Amino acid sequence: MIQIRAIVIYSYDGRHRVVSFEPGRVNIISGDSRTGKSAILGIIDYCLGSKEIDVPEGKVRRNVSWFGLLLATARGQAFVARQLPAGEGKSSEAIYVQTDSVVPIPAAAVLRTTTNRDGLRALLASWVGMSDYLYEPPPGQTRDPLAASISHALTFCFQSQTEIAQRKHLFHGSSDRFVAQAIKDTLPYFLGAVTDDYVAQQQELKRVRAEIRQIERKLAEAANIRGDGVGRADTLLAEAKAIGLTTLDESTPWQEKIDALRTIQNTPVPSAASEAGEDVEFHRLSDVRSELVREQRTPQSTLERARSFEGNSRGYAAEAREHAARLRAVTVFEHDTPGHACPLCLQNLPEASQVPSIGDLRAAQDYIGDRSGAMDSATPRIATAIQDVEAKLAEVRRRLDDNRTLLTAIKRGNQRLQLATDTEARRAMVLGRISLYMENIPQMPDVSEQQARLAILREQETQLDEAVSTDAIQARMESCLSNVNKNLSNYARQIDLEYSDSPLRLDPRNLTIVADTLERPVSMREIGSGENHVGYHIVAHLALHTWFAGRGRPVPSFLLLDQLSQAHFSPDTAPGNGVTQEKIDADRRAVKRLFSLIFDVAERLEGKLQVIITDHPDFSDDARFQAALRERWRDGLKLVPEDWPRAV
Numbered sequence: 001m002i003q004i005r006a007i008v009i010y011s012y013d014g015r016h017r018v019v020s021f022e023p024g025r026v027n028i029i030s031g032d033s034r035t036g037k038s039a040i041l042g043i044i045d046y047c048l049g050s051k052e053i054d055v056p057e058g059k060v061r062r063n064v065s066w067f068g069l070l071l072a073t074a075r076g077q078a079f080v081a082r083q084l085p086a087g088e089g090k091s092s093e094a095i096y097v098q099t100d101s102v103v104p105i106p107a108a109a110v111l112r113t114t115t116n117r118d119g120l121r122a123l124l125a126s127w128v129g130m131s132d133y134l135y136e137p138p139p140g141q142t143r144d145p146l147a148a149s150i151s152h153a154l155t156f157c158f159q160s161q162t163e164i165a166q167r168k169h170l171f172h173g174s175s176d177r178f179v180a181q182a183i184k185d186t187l188p189y190f191l192g193a194v195t196d197d198y199v200a201q202q203q204e205l206k207r208v209r210a211e212i213r214q215i216e217r218k219l220a221e222a223a224n225i226r227g228d229g230v231g232r233a234d235t236l237l238a239e240a241k242a243i244g245l246t247t248l249d250e251s252t253p254w255q256e257k258i259d260a261l262r263t264i265q266n267t268p269v270p271s272a273a274s275e276a277g278e279d280v281e282f283h284r285l286s287d288v289r290s291e292l293v294r295e296q297r298t299p300q301s302t303l304e305r306a307r308s309f310e311g312n313s314r315g316y317a318a319e320a321r322e323h324a325a326r327l328r329a330v331t332v333f334e335h336d337t338p339g340h341a342c343p344l345c346l347q348n349l350p351e352a353s354q355v356p357s358i359g360d361l362r363a364a365q366d367y368i369g370d371r372s373g374a375m376d377s378a379t380p381r382i383a384t385a386i387q388d389v390e391a392k393l394a395e396v397r398r399r400l401d402d403n404r405t406l407l408t409a410i411k412r413g414n415q416r417l418q419l420a421t422d423t424e425a426r427r428a429m430v431l432g433r434i435s436l437y438m439e440n441i442p443q444m445p446d447v448s449e450q451q452a453r454l455a456i457l458r459e460q461e462t463q464l465d466e467a468v469s470t471d472a473i474q475a476r477m478e479s480c481l482s483n484v485n486k487n488l489s490n491y492a493r494q495i496d497l498e499y500s501d502s503p504l505r506l507d508p509r510n511l512t513i514v515a516d517t518l519e520r521p522v523s524m525r526e527i528g529s530g531e532n533h534v535g536y537h538i539v540a541h542l543a544l545h546t547w548f549a550g551r552g553r554p555v556p557s558f559l560l561l562d563q564l565s566q567a568h569f570s571p572d573t574a575p576g577n578g579v580t581q582e583k584i585d586a587d588r589r590a591v592k593r594l595f596s597l598i599f600d601v602a603e604r605l606e607g608k609l610q611v612i613i614t615d616h617p618d619f620s621d622d623a624r625f626q627a628a629l630r631e632r633w634r635d636g637l638k639l640v641p642e643d644w645p646r647a648v
Contacts, residue, residue, distance in 0.1 A: 001127070002071055002128055003072045003558050003610040004070070004558055005020065005021060005071065005072050005077070006019060006069070007019040007067075007070075008067075008069070009064045009640065010065050010068065010108045010111065011064065011108075012646070012647055013645055015108070015641075015644065016108055017640070017641065018105060019631060021612060021630060022610075023072045023607070024609070024610055025607075025610060025611075026611045026624075027610065027630050028615070029613070029614045029629075029633065030616065030629060031614075031616070031631070031634055031637075031638075032633065032634050036060055036633070039639060040612070041054075041158055041160050041560050042056070043055060044560060046067055047067050047069040047080050047082050048069070048120075049117050049120045050151070052091050062647060063640050064640060065083065066081045066083050066084065066096075066108070068080065068105075069081075074127065076100055076102070077099070077101065078127065079098045079099075080095070080120065081106075082095050082096075083095075083111075083113075086647075093116045095117065095120050096111045096113065098114075121149060128150065128554045128556055129554045130554040131198075131554070133189045133198060134147050135148070138470070146182060148186045148190075152183065153554060153556060154172070155171050155172045155174070155179070156190070156544055156545070156555055157172070158560050159172060159537055159538075159541065159560065159561050159562060160172065161563040163537070164537050164562065164563065165530045165537070165566060167524055167533045169511070170540055171183055174511055180511055184511065187477075188473055188508075190554070191480040191484070191553070192480055192551050193474075193476035193479075195467075204460075205461065205465060212457045215450050215454045215457070218447070219450060219451070236261060236434050245431075261434050261437065261438055264431070264434055265431070285403055286407070292396060292400045293400070295396055296397065299389050299392045303393060306382065306389060481505065483547060484506055485503070485504060485505045485506060485543070487546050488504050488505070488506060489503060491539035491542055491543060492504055495539070495590075497532055497536060497539070498528075498529070498532045502516055503516045510523070513536045513540055515527070529567070533567065534594070538561065538594060538598070541559055542601045545559055549608035557610060559609065559612070560614075561613045563615055563616070564613065565591045568591055591617060592622065595619070599624045
């Protein structure tokens with residue numbers, strides 16, 4: 001809740017002037033033209049964080065240094081002051097804020113910068129209870145998401161002199177198409193069609209959908225693995241079944257098929273020949289063959305190592321001979337030189353250039369020659385050892401060939417053994433394919449928990465989608481507007497507006513009032529006379545604030561109306577110059593009906609709505625009007641005293 005207790009203006013010489021108001025009631029400032037009445041709206045708007053100052057050029061702009069507001073909030077009182085821009089500037093970031101249960105009007109010397117415009121707007125939003133509402137345009141639109149702010153709420157709180165009689169635009173600032181679009185986007189939130197936890201539900205819906213997509217991707221990957229592998233697994237199981245390795249049925253679930261293949265892979269397979277009942281000789285020859293295969297491995301390994309050693313020895317001997325050849329150059333020196341002398345010129349060499357002596361080089365030559373000779377002498381022995389191993393290996397291979405010949409002869413003579421051998425080969429082939437398949441298939445995770453989680457998330461998604469869907473918001477919006485329209489029609493009939501006998505409704509798409517006549521819908525722009533335009537502006541805003549107050553919506557609880565009598569002749573006009581007393585009386589009655597409606601609505605809301613009116617009339621015969629009159633700006637009394645100095 002925000003209502004205004006006082007407007008304060010500060011001069012450049014330290015003085016200040018206070019215009020007091022009563023919260024929760026109608027407050028009227030009556031005065032002549034050019035006394036500063038229309039500046040009240042601009043002062044309030046500027047102190048509540050407007051982007052630019054909207055106060056007419058004159059004494060208010062040139063003779064005032066700070067504007068201030070004393071506010072009543074749900075938490076106590078707050079004083080907000082904002083410095084006027086210097087020179088031709090449009091705005092200032094110098095803002096002073098003070099809060100307490102009761103805040104006295106501060107002196108000019110106290111004012112200083114304690115926050116900026118963004119900080120002020122955040123404070124104001126918290127004071128009216130605004131939540132984080134973000135409007136996201138429908139898919140396909142290029143507009144950026146719009147966050148509701150205090151500026152959007154204030155569009156329902158002001159009706160300036162140039163707006164209150166407009167037939168095309170109903171709300172403050174809606175002549176700007178961007179402002180009008182912002183009103184359309186945020187109106188569902190301010191009416192309550194969008195709940196306060198809408199943003200939280202939106203974010204939760206995004207999170208739920210993201211988790212759903214993640215689980216669906218994992219399940220799709222598992223399904224793809226199954227899809228690619230089921231056919232091959234079935235083929236392998238069919239082959240294994242054909243050769244007696246399994247009896248698993250084809251309709252078995254996927255996981256059981258994988259388990260069966262894994263069991264086949266890890267279980268020793270019995271010999272087909274033993275199952276066929278082969279004779280003793282075939283069994284003996286098979287055992288001999290197994291023994292020969294094992295016997296063959298030892299000389300084969302020994303032969304490979306010997307050949308490797310032989311190659312390394314020959315390489316070493318060649319390198320040694322080459323090195324010895326390089327060292328033969330030392331023979332050109334006949335004597336060893338003492339100390340560190342050059343072997344050619346016999347000059348002494350410095351310590352830093354020590355080189356091996358001729359004796360050292362000759363010793364190295366002898367060592368390399370001995371080693372080379374040793375390797376040369378060992379080479380024939382290595383070759384002899386290799387020949388012995390090759391001979392043993394050839395003997396084992398000969399015996400293997402003889403064994404194979406005997407086994408083949410026995411199998412030719414025994415059909416059962418031939419069939420058993422074929423079966424054993426098939427089993428080996430199938431086992432190899434199964435092993436390859438099982439090594440390459442990814443580990444299949446258990447997706448039962450993910451499937452259960454997916455079911456829960458889909459249910460949450462449905463509930464959240466219903467809560468934030470366009471259809472649900474539209475249904476709640478229509479319900480809210482139905483209640484607003486009921487008060488709209490009642491208020492219009494109370495002041496006898498044209499078309500008030502037809503159902504009236506607020507059109508949220510075009511931001512206007514529509515009368516649903518028997519012939520066709522008639523919008524406010526089609527209704528004639530400024531009296532009707534002013535009346536419809538007033539009844540629309542009163543109907544909206546009645547709803548806002550009843551529902552505790554986050555809109556400041558005040559409505560400022562500037563010059564609501566402008567569509568009539570001045571009620572203080574004297575007869576003459578073509579103006580009859582009858583016309584004057586009719587105008588007075590029309591204007592008094594407007595004031596009477598405003599008084600009735602404010603009293604009915606019991607302090608939940610404050611109305612501030614700046615206008616010319618002064619109805620001395622109306623007790624409620626006189627009780628609501630806060631100041632009369634006549635006979636030289638104005639908003640800004642005449643003796644206030646201008647800015648230096």
